[in-house]
Amino acid sequence: MDKIPSEIIQDILRKFESTNDLKTCSLVCKRWSYLALEILWFKPSFHLRFNNSQPSSAWITFFTIIQATQQTTFSYASFIRRINLSPLSILIEDLHVMTLRACKRLERLTLANCSKLTDVGLCTLIHDIGPSLVSIDLSDVYQITDATIIEAARTCPQLQGFNLSMSRYHHGITDTGITMLAIQCTLLRRIKLNNCSQVSDQSAIALSIHCPRLVEVDFMNCKINNQALISIFNHNQELRELRLSHADNTNVLIDDGAFINSLLQQRQQRFYQQLRLVDFTGISIITDTSIDILILAAPKIRSLVLNKCSQITDQGVLSICKLGRYLHFLHLGHCSQITDLSIQRLASVCPRIRYLDMACCVNITDVSVIESFKHLSKLKRIGLVKCALITDAAIRSLTNQTRASNNIERIHLSYCTRLSVSAVAELLNNCHKLNHLSLTQVPAFLRNDLQQFCRPPPKDFTELQRNVFCVYSDVGVQNLKNYLNTMYFDRHGVEGQ
Numbered sequence: 321m322d323k324i325p326s327e328i329i330q331d332i333l334r335k336f337e338s339t340n341d342l343k344t345c346s347l348v349c350k351r352w353s354y355l356a357l358e359i360l361w362f363k364p365s366f367h368l369r370f371n372n373s374q375p376s377s378a379w380i381t382f383f384t385i386i387q388a389t390q391q392t393t394f395s396y397a398s399f400i401r402r403i404n405l406s407p408l409s410i411l412i413e414d415l416h417v418m419t420l421r422a423c424k425r426l427e428r429l430t431l432a433n434c435s436k437l438t439d440v441g442l443c444t445l446i447h448d449i450g451p452s453l454v455s456i457d458l459s460d461v462y463q464i465t466d467a468t469i470i471e472a473a474r475t476c477p478q479l480q481g482f483n484l485s486m487s488r489y490h491h492g493i494t495d496t497g498i499t500m501l502a503i504q505c506t507l508l509r510r511i512k513l514n515n516c517s518q519v520s521d522q523s524a525i526a527l528s529i530h531c532p533r534l535v536e537v538d539f540m541n542c543k544i545n546n547q548a549l550i551s552i553f554n555h556n557q558e559l560r561e562l563r564l565s566h567a568d569n570t571n572v573l574i575d576d577g578a579f580i581n582s583l584l585q586q587r588q589q590r591f592y593q594q595l596r597l598v599d600f601t602g603i604s605i606i607t608d609t610s611i612d613i614l615i616l617a618a619p620k621i622r623s624l625v626l627n628k629c630s631q632i633t634d635q636g637v638l639s640i641c642k643l644g645r646y647l648h649f650l651h652l653g654h655c656s657q658i659t660d661l662s663i664q665r666l667a668s669v670c671p672r673i674r675y676l677d678m679a680c681c682v683n684i685t686d687v688s689v690i691e692s693f694k695h696l697s698k699l700k701r702i703g704l705v706k707c708a709l710i711t712d713a714a715i716r717s718l719t720n721q722t723r724a725s726n727n728i729e730r731i732h733l734s735y736c737t738r739l740s741v742s743a744v745a746e747l748l749n750n751c752h753k754l755n756h757l758s759l760t761q762v763p764a765f766l767r768n769d770l771q772q773f774c775r776p777p778p779k780d781f782t783e784l785q786r787n788v789f790c791v792y793s794d795v796g797v798q799n800l801k802n803y804l805n806t807m808y809f810d811r812h813g814v815e816g817q
Contacts, residue, residue: 361399366407379408387419397422402430406457409433414441421448430457432483439467450475457483459512462490469497473504480507485514485538498523502530512538514563524548528555535594540565540601546578553582560594565601565625574603579610584617592618599625601651608636615639623649627677630654637662641669648672653679653703663688667695677703679732689714697723701730705758710736712743719750729753734760734790741765741804748801757797759790766790769807773799 329351366379386397400423405412412434418441420426426449431437442464446453453476458464464484472479482501484493493516502508502523508531513519520543527534528551537552540563549564566572579585584592595618600606606629615621621643626632632655640650641662647670652658658681666673667688673696678684684707692699694717704710710733718725728751733739741764748754759765766788773796777789792800 361396363402363404364400366405379411383416383419386422398425400426402426402428404430405434406430406432409435412436414438414444417441417445420445424449425452427452428455429453430455431461432457432459434461435463437461438463439465442468443471446471447475451477454478455481455510457481459483459485460487462486463492465492466494466497469493469501473497473501476505478507479505481510482508483510483512484516485512486516489515489517489541491518494518495520495522499526502526506530507533509533510536512536513542514538514540516542519543521545521548525551528552532556533558535559536561538563540599543572545573546575546581549574549578550582553578553584557591558594559592561597562595563597563599564603565599566603573605574600575605576607576609579606579613585613593620595621597621597623599623600629601625601627602629604628604630607631608633608639611636612639615642619643620646622646625649625651626655627651627653630656633657634659634662637666641665644669645672649675651675651677651703652681653677653705654681656680656682659683660685660687660691664691667691671695672698674698675701677701677732678707679703679705681707682709685709686711686714686717690717693718693721693724697721698727699724700727701732702728703732704736705732706735708735708737711738712740715739715743715747719746725750725752727753730756732756732758733762734758735762737761737763739764741770745801745804748797748804754797755794757792757800759792761788762790769803770800773803 364382366382403420403423403426405416409432412431413436417431417434417437420429421444429445431442437458442458442461446456446468450472453472456472456476456479458468469484472482482505493513495518498513498516498519499522503526508527511527511531511534513523519539524537524539524542524544525548527537528548532555534556535558537556537559538561539548544564544566552559552562564574566574598614598618598621608631611626611632612635619642624640624643624647626636632652634657636655637652637658640647650666650670650673655678658678660683663678663684664687668691676692676696676699678688684704686709689702689704689710690713692702704714715733718728731747731751731754739759739762744757744759744765748757765771771790773792774790775793775796777786781789
């Protein structure tokens, strides 16, 4: 065994799926102990278990070992390369992350939802271990400000990923911090700034120019306008994911000019071959022209979100059809000018669509739904909320498409007021994987005996909203199916309701 290189032994040990097996191997000899423990401590896992209403002390033991000053057999802190404290988010404070300063080889740091953390603890930690950090996740850590961003810029030259997404608006991160980050961390590949409301064109332009290797950017609800988008299009041709949603920010301007005046249009060639996801939610004044330019430049987009892009018409959807087999996810919610004409074409030429949302597309009729079920055999989720022209014929068409009915998992039919109980009963009996069905404000389901299987409405709903809420999930779907089979099926079939 002494003749076998340590690298080979460790490679074999990595293939063990059981941590108990690794612990056993660590008892063989000192060399095996070192190799096994290095694997065990590479990425420590934490689980918040409560015993007698008190949290488990295992995580406290971990921090005690890390900060131990007395001599130990091995330097356990040096083994740690990745750490995720998100499972302990309700407990983690500055003192805990400051303890991690001993982990000098730490590469990936995940502190998502650790809401008690402040700049004090984070700056202290990043200052000491920054040179080795490759990825930092501080999503929903609301007390951080530019101070943490600037410290990362100063001390993390190898940084490639920085997640600063927030679930609600955050004002502590500004252009000052992000611009400095862009200038200093030129290897950056992924940055998420969702809801960082003080981030504007200045940051986006700095990132696009100084970080040419960017593959993922998220500026949702930031102050991003045409100039920033033009700069991104002109400098970041390796992009895979681009999110620029302005659903909650109406004080920004992105229109067709961002597409017409960028290299997307001027080069007239397909040079965004890597782009797979685009989210333009709420960019309401772009038109079919922008969509056509985008699709020609990025012909392999898989996920395209145009929710609330109200100027998009059938012509825009026909441009999307050029994506063909590459398209898997399409959100056209509130694109109210779209008609059956383009959706029929979409269903026939984009057979790999898994998700299709046409909520509030008021001109969509049964024809679009029937064609979708006919051609999209891989469809798992379809959104038809407030498509008021939809009738039982559309729903029943799914029962005739075996492949589609065997794959569909979620159907959103809220406010489709023409649906009957009998049609939904047929749907439930033919779609065996269905685990989510929304029927809010569908008159036929505003009955106590049917609503008893619904999941509870959100706590912030008004009384009126609670009264019409009708969403079935998981076991609720099965219970509704069983109830309808008992109440509405007899030997002659389904009774009309």
